[in-house]
Amino acid sequence: MRIVLDAMGSDKHPGPEVEAALKVLRQDGGELVLVGNRPELEGLLPDRPEGLEIMHAADVFEMTDHVSLGRLREAEHSMGVAMDLLKHGKADAFVTAGNTGGAMATGLTRLGRIKGVQRPALTAPFPVKGGVCMVLDAGANAECKPEYLLQFALMGSAYAAKMLGLSQPRVGLLSNGEEEGKGDDLVKAAFPLLKESGLNFVGNIEPKELFGGMVDVAVTDGFTGNVMMKASEAVARLLVDTLRESLTSSLRTKVGALLARPAFNELRKLIDSREIGAVPLLGIDGLIFVGHGRSDAKALVSAIRLARRSVEAGLLDSLRAAIEAGISQLARSRAG
């Protein structure tokens, strides 16, 4: 198995990428390819360890780059070089902490979509009571059609089955009310598709059910999903900042905070994205994991391990099969 790591992805590239690659090879062995500026990478790697290959990419897809077809096709940026390896069967999965839109667009142009998928989705694991909930789309498609939501549900369920080891992942449709018939036009139109999908569809859910751990997969459009993801992060930050300020406001609370530190570490773990590492772009015909631009070596190690697990689990084949099965199921249901 070979994982390709974009050496030019994170805000502080390529230091964290090189450090993460070395750590993974030292601890887990296996093969990795670092794609980026060869002279720069070789300068950082005077003694190249076994299992590590460096592949040159002349260019970087910057965080500030706008996604345009010309930019994607012409430039030999590290993401494009890396995905060509996947395309030609020379690597099994790709990890980057670079521009998410760039990764999505590069994936679409170089690898295409899984057959039957109209739009790939950003799939974010939300920390919820007792575990995680996979939310998709978390931001790739601001405008969605009901069929996209069905495809998100099929892919999210397959992901939860393979990667979280669940036999019948519970799938919910994010809405502004639990009752069938609640929601905007999109939710109302998607509901019957999900109901007939053959998935373990629990119906409409509100954020209370999502964060309460009542579902394993929550399906929504990329606008709502993105706003919800960012709102969750912002609320967590506001609460933690408020608590920190209050805790340092007097000697009494400072002492209390010191004693209670183990509890605050639990809280930090809950909202620390470095534990997660990266999120998959489900629907691209290849395994792509995108980490936060702020990723450090620890986050990138988690991301590489996640990518390896997905290859071992046969995630891509599962996604392909789930989409095919879902489409057949819907056709049968409609015909019956």
Next chain:
Amino acid sequence: MRIVLDAMGSDKHPGPEVEAALKVLRQDGGELVLVGNRPELEGLLPDRPEGLEIMHAADVFEMTDHVSLGRLREAEHSMGVAMDLLKHGKADAFVTAGNTGGAMATGLTRLGRIKGVQRPALTAPFPVKGGVCMVLDAGANAECKPEYLLQFALMGSAYAAKMLGLSQPRVGLLSNGEEEGKGDDLVKAAFPLLKESGLNFVGNIEPKELFGGMVDVAVTDGFTGNVMMKASEAVARLLVDTLRESLTSSLRTKVGALLARPAFNELRKLIDSREIGAVPLLGIDGLIFVGHGRSDAKALVSAIRLARRSVEAGLLDSLRAAIEAGISQLARSRAG
């Protein structure tokens, strides 16, 4: 000034309503009307205080009631009786902790809309860094048109000016990216309307800016706004529950928590909806404030005081003027 209070609104009605009415009259004086089941209310009020009137309503609009035109027109439920007082100029504002959809629909049929407003909006004050941000629509209209968002912005800005005392409230358009051109189709179409509105429009905002206190008013459709509001509450609950569990897991953290209690009280205040009391239904041609079904007497007292402040501030006239001015401004801008 007379405020009407729905005695049959909260989950535990009419106890909290009666208690709140008595407390407000005792502490602030003035006039209140309690609308509900007269025998029941008189049983709870053997000595009716000065300034308090009881008005009978034979029926209650239950939390589980579905909103239908027949139900709204025929039934003499407490909300309908109360709003008729507003309609006939016998009261200045209405407070209820009952069914929000019922209050909205009853308001629409009995009082109508402010001239130029196509859809009233639920307007929720979000706790943010350093204060509050008024978010509308927080749940009344799952499907919105760009013009609705302009009207929400005009009303939200007028509300923030009158009720928060701001001279040039900063208005943001909630989106999945800050740059102009980001957003779903609705946001993209609403952006130019807000830009030409004459308001202090700061452009697209993400939840980070909202919760960071960068705007006073955030405009969005009622689906996204409702999901964001509920997600914020759910995240806050998850974090507080996690913290509580961790804090009680050992003697050390228990002692720490005891010492740090003043800090936790700050946190509780931030997320305690009882401090807010109720949210206005902006766009109805009358002042209506809806509290949470779980409202207790403390929350209802806050709600009554909010309603009184809105009457004193001349909120309804401000809203009417803001809509009229916004429509003229847009026409001028389009003609110029």
